[in-house]
Amino acid sequence: RDFNERCAQCSEVNWGLTDGGRFYCRSCHNVTERTREVVNTDFISNARIQTISKGLRKQEKTDGGCEWYVCEGFQLVLKKQAEALEALGVCPQMKDEILCNFWRRYLQKSKQAYCNRPAGETVKALSVCDSSTDVDSEPERPSLLHLSLSESEGDLQTDCSFASSTSRVSESTSVCSGSVDGSLYLMKNQREKLRMTMPMTLSFCYMALLWLREPMTLSDLLRFVVEGHIPYLNVFQHFPEKMKLCGLDLKIFCVESWPVYEEVYNKMLELAAFLDLPRFPDITDSCFLHPDMLCMKYLMEANLPDELHNWTCRVVKKICIGEADFLTLVPGNKSTRNVKYDVLAAAVIVVVLKLLFLLDDHYEWLLSDFAEESNKNNKEGGPYFEFKKWYKVIKCSLDVEQKKLDEERAKYLWRCEKPLFYSAKKKSKVLKRRQMVVNLQNQFGKLSGSVQPAEKPKPSSFQLSWSEENTDGSCFHGHSLKGILQEKCGLLTAMNPAYWLCTVKLCTEKLCGHLAHYREVDFPQSYHFVLRLFSFILRIQPSYIHDEVCVIEHKLFNKKLYKKSKYNTGLRK
Numbered sequence: 257r258d259f260n261e262r263c264a265q266c267s268e269v270n271w272g273l274t275d276g277g278r279f280y281c282r283s284c285h286n287v288t289e290r291t292r293e294v295v296n297t298d299f300i301s302n303a304r305i306q307t308i309s310k311g312l313r314k315q316e317k318t319d320g321g322c323e324w325y326v327c328e329g330f331q332l333v334l335k336k337q338a339e340a341l342e343a344l345g346v347c348p349q350m351k352d353e354i355l356c357n358f359w360r361r362y363l364q365k366s367k368q369a370y371c372n373r374p375a376g377e378t379v380k381a382l383s384v385c386d387s388s389t390d391v392d393s394e395p396e397r398p399s400l401l402h403l404s405l406s407e408s409e410g411d412l413q414t415d416c417s418f419a420s421s422t423s424r425v426s427e428s429t430s431v432c433s434g435s436v437d438g439s440l441y442l443m444k445n446q447r448e449k450l451r452m453t454m455p456m457t458l459s460f461c462y463m464a465l466l467w468l469r470e471p472m473t474l475s476d477l478l479r480f481v482v483e484g485h486i487p488y489l490n491v492f493q494h495f496p497e498k499m500k501l502c503g504l505d506l507k508i509f510c511v512e513s514w515p516v517y518e519e520v521y522n523k524m525l526e527l528a529a530f531l532d533l534p535r536f537p538d539i540t541d542s543c544f545l546h547p548d549m550l551c552m553k554y555l556m557e558a559n560l561p562d563e564l565h566n567w568t569c570r571v572v573k574k575i576c577i578g579e580a581d582f583l584t585l586v587p588g589n590k591s592t593r594n595v596k597y598d599v600l601a602a603a604v605i606v607v608v609l610k611l612l613f614l615l616d617d618h619y620e621w622l623l624s625d626f627a628e629e630s631n632k633n634n635k636e637g638g639p640y641f642e643f644k645k646w647y648k649v650i651k652c653s654l655d656v657e658q659k660k661l662d663e664e665r666a667k668y669l670w671r672c673e674k675p676l677f678y679s680a681k682k683k684s685k686v687l688k689r690r691q692m693v694v695n696l697q698n699q700f701g702k703l704s705g706s707v708q709p710a711e712k713p714k715p716s717s718f719q720l721s722w723s724e725e726n727t728d729g730s731c732f733h734g735h736s737l738k739g740i741l742q743e744k745c746g747l748l749t750a751m752n753p754a755y756w757l758c759t760v761k762l763c764t765e766k767l768c769g770h771l772a773h774y775r776e777v778d779f780p781q782s783y784h785f786v787l788r789l790f791s792f793i794l795r796i797q798p799s800y801i802h803d804e805v806c807v808i809e810h811k812l813f814n815k816k817l818y819k820k821s822k823y824n825t826g827l828r829k
Contacts, residue, residue: 481515
C-alpha cells in the first residue's frame with residue numbers, strides 16, 4: 257500500500273508482492289527491482305503460518321531433481337512447439353505475445369495460477385524449472401521462456417486441488433509421480449475446468465496461428481507434427497534433467513497415438529470459449545485462410561487445371577462463404593457455424609468437379625474420350641483436359657505416397673530415443689545399456705543389409721508437387737476446359753446441366769457427429785477417388801470432406817430443394 261509509483265509499462269498503480277519480496281504489476285505482470293522493506297519483525301506465538309517464502313527451488317539431495325508441477329511441464333511443451341513454429345516461419349510475436357497471453361489466461365481461468373489463495377491451505381509457487389535459467393530471477397516481461405507464477409499474499413498462486421499442503425502433497429504424490437501434483441491431476445474431476453492434455457497443446461498453437469491469421473491450416477500443423485518438425489511425440493525427452501518423470505507423469509505427457517483433426521479442432525473451440533476470447537481478427541479475401549486462396553493451393557497440389565479456380569470463386573461467391581462474418585471465429589457464439597478452412601476449400605473443389613464432370617462413373621469418361629479426340633486435331637493453344645489421363649497419373653502417385661506413409665507409420669518407434677532414468681546412481685548404467693542396444697541394432701542392420709533411414713525431409717506446404725517443365729505430360733495445370741464448356745448468355749457453363757446430390761436431407765442428430773452418412777459402396781468410384789485424394793492431402797477421413805460437400809450443395813441448390821420439398825408436401829395434402 258505504501259508503494260505508489262506508476263508501472264513503467266502500463267502506468268497503472270496496482271502492485272502485488274512476489275515470493276522474493278519484489279513488487280509486480282497486477283495489470284501487466286511487470287516485475288520491478290524494488291523490494292518490500294520489513295517494518296515489523298515481531299513473532300506471534302501459536303500463529304498459523306499462511307505464507308512460506310520459497311527462495312530457491314527445493315532440491316532433492318538424492319537424485320538432484322527439483323519439485324515441479326504438471327502445468328510447468330505443459331508450459332515447456334508449449335515453449336518447444338512455439339519455437340519450432342517460429343523456425344518454420346511463423347510470426348515471432350506468436351510465442352511471447354499471443355500464445356503466452358492465452359496460457360496466462362488459461363492458468364487463471366482454471367485457477368492454477370493468478371488466483372486468490374484457497375483458505376487454510378499452504379501452497380507452493382510455480383516457476384519454470386530450466387537448467388539454463390536462474391529460478392530466482394524475475395524477468396521484466398514474462399514470456400513462455402521465463403513465465404514467473406510466484407505467489408504473494410492473496411495473488412499469484414496455485415489452486416489447492418493441484419498443490420495441497422506441503423507435507424501432504426510431497427508425501428502422497430512423490431511416490432507415484434515425479435511431479436508434485438501428478439496423481440492429483442489425474443484424480444481430479446475436470447468437468448468444471450478444461451484439464452490440460454497433450455492434444456490441447458496443439459489446440460493452443462492452432463488458436464494462436466488463427467489469431468495471427470498465419471498461412472498454416474490445422475491439417476498442415478498436424479502433418480508437421482507427424483513428420484517430426486513440431487515436438488509432440490516423446491516431447492518430454494526435451495525436459496531438463498532436473499524434472500524427473502516417472503509413474504503417472506508418463507501417462508500425462510507420453511503420447512502413443514497420432515493427433516486427430518477433430519479432437520484438436522473441437523478442443524480449440526472449447527478453449528476459445530473457456531478463455532472468453534473476443535472475436536478473432538477478420539478473415540478477408542487477402543488472407544491465406546480465405547477459400548479462394550486455399551482453393552488455388554489445393555488445385556495446384558491436386559494437379560488440376562488452373563481454369564478451375566474461376567469456378568471455385570464463382571461457387572464461393574454464390575453461396576456467400578467468402579464473407580468475413582462467415583469465416584471469422586466468434587468464440588462461444590452458437591448461432592454461427594464454425595469453419596474448417598482447409599476442409600471447406602477441398603469441398604468447394606469437389607463440388608466444382610461434380611458440376612463439370614458429374615463424377616457418376618460414366619459422364620466423366622465420355623468427356624475424357626471427347627477431349628482425347630479433340631487433342632489429336634488441336635494444333636493451336638493448350639491441350640484439353642482429359643479426366644481419364646489425370647486419373648491414371650494421380651492414382652499412380654497417390655498409391656506410392658500412401659504406401660510410403662503407411663510404412664513410415666508402421667515402422668515408427670514409439671519409445672523415445674533419450675533413455676529415461678529416475679536416479680543419478682542409475683544414469684550411467686541406463687546410458688551404457690542404451691548404447692549397447694544401439695550398437696547391436698547397427699550391427700544386425702549391416703548384416704541383414706537393411707537400408708539406413710533417410711534424413712528427415714525438409715518441411716513443405718505441398719505433399720504432391722507437379723512441374724510444367726516435365727515433358728511426359730504429367731502436369732495438368734495449363735490444360736484447358738474448353739472441351740467440356742459451352743457459352744450461354746455470355747457465360748461459360750457446363751455442357752451437361754444434370755447434377756446429383758450426395759444427400760437430399762442433412763442429418764440433424766447431434767449425437768451422430770456427421771451431417772451426412774458416407775459409405776464408399778453407396779457412391780460412384782470417381783467421387784470416392786476425389787475424396788480419397790483430398791483426404792490424403794488433408795490427412796483426415798473422407799467422411800468429413802463429404803459432410804462439407806453436402807452442406808455446400810444444400811446452399812447451392814437451396815431454392816430447388818425448397819421448391820421440391822414444398823411440391824411433395826402439396827401432393828401429400
